Amino acid sequence: MRAKVLIVGGGQAGAQKHVPAFQACSEVEVVGICDSDLDRARRVARDRRIAGAYSSLEEGLSRTQANIVSICTPPQTHRDLAIYAMKHGADVLLEKPFTVTLAEAQEVMETQEQTGRKFSVVHQNKFNWGVMEMQSIVERGEAGRILHLGLTWLTNGDQDRMVMDPNFWCHSIPGGRWAESLPHQLYIAYALVGRMKLLHVSARKTTPKWPWMKADEVDVVLESADGYVNIRMSANPQESKRRINVLHGTKGSYMFSYKIAMPLRERPRARSIREYALRYLSRSLGRKREAETVLSPHDRLIRQFVAHVLHDAPSPTPPEEAYHVEELTEAFGEQFESIFETEGAFLTS
Numbered sequence: 001m002r003a004k005v006l007i008v009g010g011g012q013a014g015a016q017k018h019v020p021a022f023q024a025c026s027e028v029e030v031v032g033i034c035d036s037d038l039d040r041a042r043r044v045a046r047d048r049r050i051a052g053a054y055s056s057l058e059e060g061l062s063r064t065q066a067n068i069v070s071i072c073t074p075p076q077t078h079r080d081l082a083i084y085a086m087k088h089g090a091d092v093l094l095e096k097p098f099t100v101t102l103a104e105a106q107e108v109m110e111t112q113e114q115t116g117r118k119f120s121v122v123h124q125n126k127f128n129w130g131v132m133e134m135q136s137i138v139e140r141g142e143a144g145r146i147l148h149l150g151l152t153w154l155t156n157g158d159q160d161r162m163v164m165d166p167n168f169w170c171h172s173i174p175g176g177r178w179a180e181s182l183p184h185q186l187y188i189a190y191a192l193v194g195r196m197k198l199l200h201v202s203a204r205k206t207t208p209k210w211p212w213m214k215a216d217e218v219d220v221v222l223e224s225a226d227g228y229v230n231i232r233m234s235a236n237p238q239e240s241k242r243r244i245n246v247l248h249g250t251k252g253s254y255m256f257s258y259k260i261a262m263p264l265r266e267r268p269r270a271r272s273i274r275e276y277a278l279r280y281l282s283r284s285l286g287r288k289r290e291a292e293t294v295l296s297p298h299d300r301l302i303r304q305f306v307a308h309v310l311h312d313a314p315s316p317t318p319p320e321e322a323y324h325v326e327e328l329t330e331a332f333g334e335q336f337e338s339i340f341e342t343e344g345a346f347l348t349s
Helices: 012-023 038-048 057-064 075-087 102-115 129-139 176-193 273-290 297-311 319-339
Strands: 003-008 028-034 052-054 068-071 091-094 119-121 146-155 197-204 217-223 228-234 245-249 253-256 261-264
Touching (some): 003 297, 012 028, 012 038, 028 038, 028 057, 038 052, 057 075, 102 119, 129 253, 129 261, 176 228, 197 319
Parallel strands (some): 146 228
Antiparallel strands (some): 146 245, 197 217, 253 261
């Protein structure tokens, strides 16, 4: 018999990411979807051909006896849902952010240890090809010691559903929209440089748009084992997304995005930078096709999670990674909020 999967949350992550990814796994069956808005759960169940729709995790687990619970709700609910699912015999996959506070994350991890259930947090962007290739370059030692890592996450606030909606859940957590996004950059950095220490957060308001957001420009500096990590976030670009990153090591420098990783050289041996880039891309794309490019990052992560649950394969997100990312996210939220505690710190230019 196939393992039974219950999805909690009928929003974008649950309906558009987790449901199809689990349905594509032959060893599991999506048997139900839960949402506090029962009508939405029923719509998703109808559209995705899922047998059951329920208004709560309690009802869904009772009715389906699911082995796996995939939680795709706001982080304010994660602690209670994850603990309930594990105590009632289910393995748990949990969307990021892990929890709102480090104390809640600790409770979830303690419950996992007590129950012996499998548990993982969704850090899916590690499974984009460009990030996997960059991690492979680092692991092979081609970059040497990592001196600096610069990660960029820029979004068009006028097209960003979280920025535009003043009632979106992210605006109620310390750090707001940026604390929702930051874990993505942190777990990518963790995959490349390991543990980090938060040094400094800068944040400022440069536009009167989105008055419910305290800042639209944010800069984060962290210390790694051999150097520094800088994370740049902005809501002001006209382009919908920009994710160009750089890594400088003692042996070489690299540029990478979600789709590509390539070395940066001032004097490439090829006759022109264009010729060199095309030659490197040709080799890279050959490896990319070998890496099952038809799979999305969520597909890859969820397949690994299923293998972790059913076959004791490595977890896609080890507990120490999930905890460290939450630790840094909480520290970021505290520093971010402290910037605006003094009257007059919240300025527009």
